[in-house]
Amino acid sequence: MYGQKSVLVTGGAGFLGSHLCEKILEKGCNVLCVDNFFTGSRNNVEHLIKHERFELMRHDICFPLYVEVDEIYNLACPASPVHYQHDPVQTTKTSVLGAINMLGLAKRLGAKILQASTSEIYGDPKVHPQPETYWGHVNPIGIRSCYDEGKRCAETLFIDYQRQNDVNIRIMRIFNTYGPRMHPEDGRVVSNFIMQALRDLDITVYGDGGQTRSFCYRDDLVDGMMLLMSADDSINMPINIGNPIEFTILQLAELVIELTGSKSKLVFQPLPQDDPMQRKPDASLAKHHLNWSPKVELREGLEKTIPYFETIVAESSQNV
Numbered sequence: 001m002y003g004q005k006s007v008l009v010t011g012g013a014g015f016l017g018s019h020l021c022e023k024i025l026e027k028g029c030n031v032l033c034v035d036n037f038f039t040g041s042r043n044n045v046e047h048l049i050k051h052e053r054f055e056l057m058r059h060d061i062c063f064p065l066y067v068e069v070d071e072i073y074n075l076a077c078p079a080s081p082v083h084y085q086h087d088p089v090q091t092t093k094t095s096v097l098g099a100i101n102m103l104g105l106a107k108r109l110g111a112k113i114l115q116a117s118t119s120e121i122y123g124d125p126k127v128h129p130q131p132e133t134y135w136g137h138v139n140p141i142g143i144r145s146c147y148d149e150g151k152r153c154a155e156t157l158f159i160d161y162q163r164q165n166d167v168n169i170r171i172m173r174i175f176n177t178y179g180p181r182m183h184p185e186d187g188r189v190v191s192n193f194i195m196q197a198l199r200d201l202d203i204t205v206y207g208d209g210g211q212t213r214s215f216c217y218r219d220d221l222v223d224g225m226m227l228l229m230s231a232d233d234s235i236n237m238p239i240n241i242g243n244p245i246e247f248t249i250l251q252l253a254e255l256v257i258e259l260t261g262s263k264s265k266l267v268f269q270p271l272p273q274d275d276p277m278q279r280k281p282d283a284s285l286a287k288h289h290l291n292w293s294p295k296v297e298l299r300e301g302l303e304k305t306i307p308y309f310e311t312i313v314a315e316s317s318q319n320v
């Protein structure tokens, strides 16, 4: 299946991208990791730098890229609300111009290309759970729009490059994913709650904590991503990849407190604008086409993730 292929991973120095680079190297391929280090870092791939089949390139995908590869995983884009709202114009540029540049590259090379899309394209969904056929409920002018609409436009570009230019595409709609190597200050709920719990600080629950998410462990996610890339070429429609077990944010907070043995208390803060009230994938297409379903339950995934954050907390207290 893989052999000596050359694979480009944009956003390869990020949370998911760095794991993907490792897994592709394990398959015997060459990996070209491209990143502008906006939210990712060299540290995430430091252990790969000396690998003879790994190459790291600093580059912003808003600009054209001239390289020779067989496959492209397009992950470059800040993913947490705090990060993507920091420079919303750049977020839209990365999603849209980045997609155009990477699709142009795929077209020239005849390379297969996978887009890391998102459950955010469903917005604050009125259909639950969300199947791929649902068109979503998205505010085009809210604070999340730079990401939601940018990713929606990227999906449009992918489908049109396929229809118009016969580019071999994959679209993966990723639902909330967590695990070691998440940025400790990305403001996402799993990283925030674990960092707060390990420091016995207040756990910041936004709204009443009744909103739901379905959390996928990063190994399951990366497995699904590689299966989608190697799937039959007819699988060129969007596919949800996420864990269909749904939790309220309050349940997550309680589980994190239990697993860390923390003395933290819950505090309630205002719900951010357009925060989706419910989210859960209908993952039946992934099961049917890829024979993929998640293996790691939330409790087990958190148990694997907490030691990573413990190391960060220990290192930061030594540096004080």
Ligand code: NAD
Pocket: 010, 011, 012, 013, 014, 015, 016, 017, 034, 035, 036, 037, 038, 039, 040, 041, 059, 060, 061, 062, 074, 075, 076, 077, 078, 079, 080, 083, 094, 098, 116, 117, 118, 119, 173, 174, 175, 176, 177, 178, 183
């Ligand atoms: P991340 O922020 O850790 O990784 C994104 C990477 O892209 C970073 O290394 C960043 O420096 C890089 N990047 C950003 N803009 C760039 C640009 N213009 N040019 C080159 N590199 C750029 O986030 P992640 O969680 O690893 O997410 C990876 C992808 O998966 C993103 O496209 C995200 O939208 C998608 N996704 C993630 C989740 C999740 O829960 N983690 C959910 C849905 C979708």
Ligand code: UDP
Pocket: 080, 081, 176, 187, 188, 189, 190, 192, 193, 204, 205, 206, 207, 211, 213, 249, 271, 272, 275, 276
């Ligand atoms: N959230 C929270 N406390 C935090 C961070 C997030 O209650 O400290 C909530 C947030 O309002 C949302 C959910 O957790 O309802 C998931 O937020 P996250 O930023 O991780 O991802 P999203 O799915 O919203 O993009």
